[in-house]
Each structure stands twice: as C-alpha cells, then as structure tokens.
Amino acid sequence: MADYPAPLARLVDELRRLPGVGPKSAQRIAFHLLKAPKEEAERLAEAVGQLQQALRLCSVCNAVTDREVCATCSDASRVDRVICVVEEPHNLLAVERTRDFKGRYHVLHGALSPLQGIGPDELKVQGLLDRVRGGGVEEVILATSPTVEGEATAAYLARLLKPLAVRVTRIAMGVPVGSDLEWADEVTMAKALEGRREY
C-alpha cells in the first residue's frame, strides 16, 4: 500500500481485517467511500462508532441488545419455564429461525476450551445458575455445538444444573459432530431441538 496516501492506506488496512474482505475488496470499498457523497461516508463512520457504544449485553440472558433487558427477555408472550443455552449470540438466531421455540435464552459467550485456556470463569455460567435458582425454570436445553468443546461445556453445565432440581436436556446430535451450529439450517436445528434428550 506504499503508493496510497496515508489515510486511504489506513482505511484499506482496517477493512482488510474484516471477515470475508480480501485486499481487492478492501480497495474497492475504500475507493467507493472516497468517491461517495460525504454524508454517506459519515453515516457509515457513525454507525460503526455507535455499534460498540450503544450495544451491550442483556442483563438477563447476555444476548447483544441496545437495552438493559433484551427484546426476547422482555417479551411477555414467551414462557419462563424453559431456557435454551447457546454458546454465541448468533447461535440464538439459529434457534429463533426455527420459530418453534418460545422459551428464554442464555448466551454463554463461548465454550470450555482447555486448548485455548477458556475455563468456566471466562463464560457466563453464574448468571444461568442464578436464573435457575431464582425458580420457575423447569427445563434447561443445552444447545452448545456438537464439538468436543461444546460437549464438554454441556457436560459441565449438566453437572452444575442437575442438583438444582431442573430437567436438563441436550439437543439431538442429528447435527453432525464437528459442525458449528452457526451453519445449521432451520430444519436441522428444529429436529435437533425436537429430538432433545434427557442429559
């Protein structure tokens, strides 16, 4: 990027860090913004700036939201007695797409990963236990990924949850092992939920 003026080179560099953006696309986007009306570039800059400032984690389920309590947690039409536990915020969307699940969620923000040094303290586990201890929860569905890490996380949570007098279930492994739930389609996910088994 030695030939570009510094501000342009900097933008190209930043864009290249984004997932799915290669050097060519980064250049294309940068030049597009250069030529675009000033307001368009400013709107984008503002949206990016707002993203981290305005978004936060739901104080109940840890989903990404712009309020104290997210839309799902404050939706009175959903039932409190079932909590579906997922690893990442986008996994929640995979379950939502099935339109079959009307309970609540809990986002762990990761999975146990000894190889990456991610232990229970790095995950949002305590909040889940507190919610179950708070009463009214009859079933916790463990919808972590069907990987060694996801299985380990489910097994760990099951050990902590079972003494709390709650039914603990695991989504069915019709989802191939080693796959990321991020990529599971609605049908696969719906089947996984429906076929869930007592842990």
Added chain:
Amino acid sequence: MPPISSDALVLRSYKLGETSKVVVLLTRERGKVRAVAKGARGRRNRYHSALEPLSEVRVGLYGRQGAELYRLGECELLRSAFPAGARGLDEAMALSYFAELLDAFSLEGEAEDAVYRLALAIVAAVEEGSPVTALARYLEAWLLRLNGLYPSLDRCASCPRGLPAGSLEYHAGAHGFVCSECGPASGPALTAGTGSYLRRIFGHAPSAVGAAGEDESASLESFHRDLIRRHLERDLRSHRVLRDVARGVRGVQGTPQLDERERDSLPRERKTLP
C-alpha cells in the same frame, strides 16, 4: 504432484478466515505438521468431525516435503476419540489436555514413532474406559521419559550408587532422585507406593496400569507438572482450565441431591416445545 499420505492424530485446529481451518497433526511419518484445511468450516464442512482433537485420521497432504504449511486434501476418519454423547466431562477435559501435552512435546517435522504409538495407545485406553486421571499420569511420565527428562528410578542422579528401596528423594540440584549419601534432597519425595506405581507405568500398556491411589496420583501430578513446566518454561493452558472445572464441579457436590419423590414430580418427557 501426488499427495503425501500418512496416518495422523489431530492435535488441534484453529479458524482461518471464514471457511478454513489450520489443523495441527501428529503424523506417523513426519512428526508434527500444520496444514490448511480449506472448506473445514461453513455450511458444507467437508471434514465433519475428523478435525476434532485426537481423531485418528488418514490424510493426504499437499506441499513440498518439509513445508511449513501443507494443504490438507483427503482426511478419512479412522477413529473418533469423542463420539457425540458417548463421553463425559472428564473424558472431554482429559482429551484436550492430552492433545495439548502431545502438541507441546512434539517437534515439527520430526517423526517419533514411539510418541505416535504412545498417543494411539492412550486414545484406545480412553475408549476402553480406563480412568483418565491414570492415563494423564501415564502420558506425562512417558512423554517426559521419551524426551530424556524422567529421572532414573534405580540409579542415584549424583553418584554411581543404586537407589535404596523405599521412597524416592528428588534433588533439584541433581535433576534426579538421590541416595542418602548424596542428600539431603531438596524434595519432593515420592512414597514407595508412588515409586512402584511409576514402575508399573514404565512396564505396562496404558490400559493395564489401573488407577493410582488418591495420594499417589496427587503427588505424581504435581511432580510431573514441575518437570513439564521446567522443560517447556511455561504452564500448559489446559492445566488451569481443568483445575477450574474440577473446582466448579466440587462446588455443587455439597448441594443436596433431589430425593426420588421430588425427581419423579419433574416433567419426564416433553417432545413438543413450549
């Protein structure tokens, strides 16, 4: 150019871009190698569970011999160390630890048949249901020994005398167990029972060793950990995670279990979602 074909154990993998992974393999023929697995992520993950830790696979690797990064072609799953739902928390944790341990002790591009066979035997023993704590001590002891880091159980480390029967006295200055003449040893001391358990480890297949007593296992764990830390000049990441998981599980064991009546009053089966 035809691919290099080899049997291998998957040590770990990490994400590369949107659709690929870099996989670290312990191959039988070429020791530890890294390879890019294109299409290992995403909707059409062509490798399925083959890239999970300690899967035994047969791979085709593209790239020049001794390349820093190969490209992974075929990857046939011969045996999964972790079939879905078939193993519990302890096994999952142990497998990750074993993979990290093997990774840390293996050098890239240097085939070590003994290490490869050791790793296979350990995975097989997990499958046969051998206690994973015992397998952890076994793997540590043998990896240390194969790297020339395990002190002799028979000879004093600082004089030609044999070691007396009974406890083993470790002396840090001598990097080994010392006789009473060469003492006093800095410690730790391993009991006679721990010593004979170690001899069982060095004389038997992993599935034949059996579990150690609680005290023996604990003292071996910390002894091995010190040796490993000194060799690697760092702690393994999984050590802390395993400790925290064990602590979390212990934390709930104090909570009273449900009695049968309470358990029966819970909803049994609910196939339809709320």
